Amino acid sequence: MKAQQEKSEISSKIESNFIEGQLTLKATASNHTTAYRELNYLFVSIKKSKSGNLSNNKQSGKFTLKPDETKTLSQMSVNIQKNDALKVFLFIKEEETDKPVSKDSLEINANMFQDKITNINENEIFELKGITIDQTKTKAGKDFYDxxxxxxxxxxxxxxxxITIDETPTMGRGSQISIGLEDRTLYSFIANPSEDYLTEQATLSVKIILDYNRKKSLIRNEFRY
Incomplete structure (x- = not known):
């Protein structure tokens, strides 16, 4: 198990406790200043099982810290076996300015992620930009993901x-491919080995994701004062 942590006026920490295959993760934050702070947190775990399947859990929210206060922000449990891999990230930002102030991370067998999760630019890691998770199972599914x-x-x-690309079996020998974002399925379609069809679906999927993200940004901006 490998952990990384950055210290600042606001510090973040991922606490872990492993009991009989169950890893409990707790996100905490501490205020080392004499000022009252309004903040946001993002707590994300990405797990790869020994069979190659990936799953993720994301929790986020607003919180406040009094001077010299330490607070538990969130807790999650992950069932993890000997050959499973796990990456966990905790990020904290200022509520008013959206400026990153602290981060912590934890890794278990992180090298197993190389063929499944795209490389993350360190300058963008706070926002988890560019991460895609491949949970397809058939050749058509893998071709679509590529x-x-x-x-x-x-x-x-x-x-x-x-972004999660998932594939589930349908009646007969078919399968359905789904594009998920923030625990929500944005689009799904029946898999087909035709390259032209998969290319068309890939282009459409990116467009749907961008449209969803654009609408979400507009709504968020409307509520900012």
Missing amino acids: LFYLEYSKLPEKISSV
Whole structure:
């Protein structure tokens, strides 16, 4: 297990406790100043099982810290076995300015992620920009993921959320591919081995994600004073 932490006026820490295959993770933050602080946090875990399946859990919210106060922000449990891999991130930002103030991370068997999760630019890691998770199972699913990522990688600015490409079986020998964002399925379609069809679906999927993110940003900006 490997952990990384940055210290500042506001410090963040991921506390872990492992009991019989269950890893409990707790996100905490401390205020080392004499000022009252209004902040946001993002707590994310990404797990890869020994069979290659990926899953993620994301929690976020607003919170306040009094001078010299330490507070538990969130807690999650992950079932993890010997050959599983895990990456956990905790990020804290100023509420008013959106400025990053602290981060912490924890890794278990992180090298197992190399073929499944795209590399993360350190300058963008606070927002988790550009992360895509491949949970496809068939050749058509893998081909779609490659085409989708090729299309998505062309964007000059990646969105600040984890994108999950999932595949589930349907009746017969078919399967359905779904594009998920923030625990929400934005689009799904029946898999087809045709490259033209998959390319069309990849282009459409990126457009749907961008439209969703654009509408979300507009709504968020309307409520900012």
